[in-house]
Structures are given as C-alpha cells and as structure tokens.
Amino acid sequence: MKTSEGDIVIELNAEKAPKSVENFIQYANDGFYNGTIFHRVINNFMAQGGGFTPDLRQKPTRPSIPNEAKNGLSNKRGTVAMARTPDPNSATAQFFINLVDNRNLDFVSDERAETWGYAVFGEVVEGMDVVDKITAIPTGPKGPFRSDVPTTDVVIQKVEILP
Numbered sequence: 001m002k003t004s005e006g007d008i009v010i011e012l013n014a015e016k017a018p019k020s021v022e023n024f025i026q027y028a029n030d031g032f033y034n035g036t037i038f039h040r041v042i043n044n045f046m047a048q049g050g051g052f053t054p055d056l057r058q059k060p061t062r063p064s065i066p067n068e069a070k071n072g073l074s075n076k077r078g079t080v081a082m083a084r085t086p087d088p089n090s091a092t093a094q095f096f097i098n099l100v101d102n103r104n105l106d107f108v109s110d111e112r113a114e115t116w117g118y119a120v121f122g123e124v125v126e127g128m129d130v131v132d133k134i135t136a137i138p139t140g141p142k143g144p145f146r147s148d149v150p151t152t153d154v155v156i157q158k159v160e161i162l163p
Helices: 018-029 128-135
Strands: 009-012 036-042 046-049 079-082 095-098 120-126 139-142 145-150 155-158
Touching: 009 018, 018 120, 036 128, 046 128, 120 128
Parallel strands: none
Antiparallel strands: 009 120, 036 046, 036 145, 036 155, 046 095, 079 095, 079 120, 139 145
C-alpha cells in the first residue's frame, strides 16, 4: 500500500479470513482504493480508510460480505480488520489498522450484534512506522464527520497485491 506518508506492507491471511481477503484483493485489483484516504484516525485506537475520496465523498461499493471475526485472529497492534456498521455482516471496502491491542473488538459471541467482533484479515509486516506517522497528524471535524479526520489528507495512492 503506497500512501502519501510512505509505504505499508500488509500480509493477508487467506487461510483464516478467505472471504475478507478475496474481497480486499478484488477491490485492490479493481483500483478501488487508489485515491482514497484514511478518513478516521483515532490515536491509541485505529486508523480507518479505503472508502472516501479526499473531498469526503463515499465511493460506491459491491455488496457486503459475511463477518469472519470468529476466525481466531485478534485485533492486536498492527493487524488489519474489516470496518463495518453496527450490522455485523455489513463490511464492504473499508478497513482499519489497529494502533494498539484492541481485544475488545474481537469475536465474543454471535448471539448479539455488539459481540460479533471485527474480522482481522491481515497484519502490517513493514511500515508500522508509517502508520504511526499517520496517527501523529492532527485530526478534527471535516465534511460529514464531527471529529477524527486528519487535517492533512493521508491519501492511499495505490494498493498493489504482491506475489
């Protein structure tokens, strides 16, 4: 992942999260992520991107995918997970990078929507310093968001799937 702040290399885990990885790869191969931004950055929590343009217009997506949070992977620092709405099965293109261990985002139970968790599908293996640099950018309100938008755009210039 080439960003305006530097490169981030993510190792995808197709064994534990096959649908999430297939989904991410399809969006990457389609060029969907190119020119999107990290639009939500919360220090000591996570950095979310992959769905909005710099002018904060949300890009249209394919249908949502099933939640794979029950895969044994934990939302620890450096892992990448699918972003979603309160509906557990609403993930489309957006993802987030955990900035700290966020075990509270792990699967607990599928009995209630709030305990489903967020599906981890990869991990940053190079460029965590770039992620930390992104989190150091001041944030504030912008467009439809009341807070947490970096005041300087952090653009995802290109996502390329490596062999």
